[in-house]
Amino acid sequence: MLAVAVAASGQTAGRITGTIKDPDGKPIKGATVRATNEAVNARITSTTDDKGRFAMIGVRSGRWVIVAEAPNFVALQGTSDVSSSVTPVLALTLQRDPGPMPGALSKTITDELASADALRNAGRYDDAIAAYQAIQSKNARLTTVGLVLATLYRDKAVQEKDAAARQALLARAIAAYTDFLKGDDTNLRARLELGVTQMAAGNAEAAARSFQDVISANPKTSAAAEAAAHLQEIRK
Numbered sequence: 001m002l003a004v005a006v007a008a009s010g011q012t013a014g015r016i017t018g019t020i021k022d023p024d025g026k027p028i029k030g031a032t033v034r035a036t037n038e039a040v041n042a043r044i045t046s047t048t049d050d051k052g053r054f055a056m057i058g059v060r061s062g063r064w065v066i067v068a069e070a071p072n073f074v075a076l077q078g079t080s081d082v083s084s085s086v087t088p089v090l091a092l093t094l095q096r097d098p099g100p101m102p103g104a105l106s107k108t109i110t111d112e113l114a115s116a117d118a119l120r121n122a123g124r125y126d127d128a129i130a131a132y133q134a135i136q137s138k139n140a141r142l143t144t145v146g147l148v149l150a151t152l153y154r155d156k157a158v159q160e161k162d163a164a165a166r167q168a169l170l171a172r173a174i175a176a177y178t179d180f181l182k183g184d185d186t187n188l189r190a191r192l193e194l195g196v197t198q199m200a201a202g203n204a205e206a207a208a209r210s211f212q213d214v215i216s217a218n219p220k221t222s223a224a225a226e227a228a229a230h231l232q233e234i235r236k
Contacts, residue, residue, distance in 0.1 A: 014082045016056040018090030020048050020068055027052025028094060031070035035080075037062050068092050109139060120148075125156040143183050147190055150176030154197050170201040188214050188223040195230060204234050 020031045031048040039062055046054040061083045069075040073094035080088045116131035129152050136145045153173035160166040177194035181187065195210030211227035211234075218224055 013057075014059045014061060014084050015087045016044075016059050016064070016066070016080060016082060016090065017087065018054060018092060019052045020054065020070065020092045020094060021052050022073070023093060023095060028070050028073065031068060031073075031094070034067045034069075035059065035064045036067075037064045039063070066090070068094060070094055072097050109135070109142070120152060123159075125152055125159070128152055129156070143180065146176055146180040147187075147193075150174075150180065150190075150197070151193065154193075154200065157200065167201060170197060173197045174201065174203075186217070188217055188221060191217075192223045192227055192230075195227065199230065199234065208234050 016035060018033075020028045020033070022028055027048070027050065029048055029050045029052065031052070031054070033046045033048070033054045033056070035044045035046075035056055036042070037060065040060055042060060044056045044059060046056050048054045059082050063079055063081050065077065066080050067075060067077045074097050076092055076094055080090065082088060112131070112135050116128055116135060119128035119131055129149065132145050132149050132152065135142065136149065139145070150173045153169045153176060157166045157169035157173065160169060174194065174197050177190055177197060180190050181194065184190065191210050192214050195207045195214070198204075198207035198210060208231060211231045214221075214227035215224045215231075
């Protein structure tokens with residue numbers, strides 16, 4: 001905690017001093033300490049020396065928000081009341097930053113998805129695929145990207161005039177749908193789209209199995225109705 005409560009009187013100048021150390025008690029050199037008092041529109045910044053010490057002079061009496069930061073450490077914030085009679089001496093300990101959680105989403109994920117979606121909507125399939133692949137590589141938890149990629153491969157296959165290239169794209173789409181279903185085998189929409197892609201690739205038996213799985217899972221869903229219609233097409 002950074003709270004040091006003392007009586008405030010007038011606007012006389014005081015000071016704030018202290019030390020910043022790591023969890024092992026070792027001083028942190030070069031840490032930044034910022035003090036802000038919005039009431040008087042004042043800001044003061046200090047930097048710790050090789051012994052982790054900092055000092056701020058000419059601090060007007062009142063309540064100050066203190067923020068202490070250092071590279072590779074979690075920032076610490078609190079308040080300190082300052083007056084001419086008492087000068088706060090803060091002994092601060094910064095915890096080490098553990099870094100991003102494994103599989104955590106990147107901070108720019110919203111903008112990256114918006115850019116990839118724009119490429120997809122513009123029909124720039126190669127660029128969109130590359131963009132989604134980059135997102136997928138950095139955001140393992142965002143499994144729905146695999147579903148989007150599978151659909152992109154199939155959409156590009158529809159536009160492909162070369163038969164071999166078209167089959168290769170359909171095979172990539174099938175593999176992407178299959179991988180997605182390994183992590184979410186109850187996703188009926190993904191299973192339906194897998195069946196549609198199998199149909200496009202000429203794999204009637206595999207397509208029929210996918211459609212039947214969708215119907216068996218829940219015959220009352222819209223996905224089941226679509227699957228039944230596709231089954232009728234296969235059986236004609």
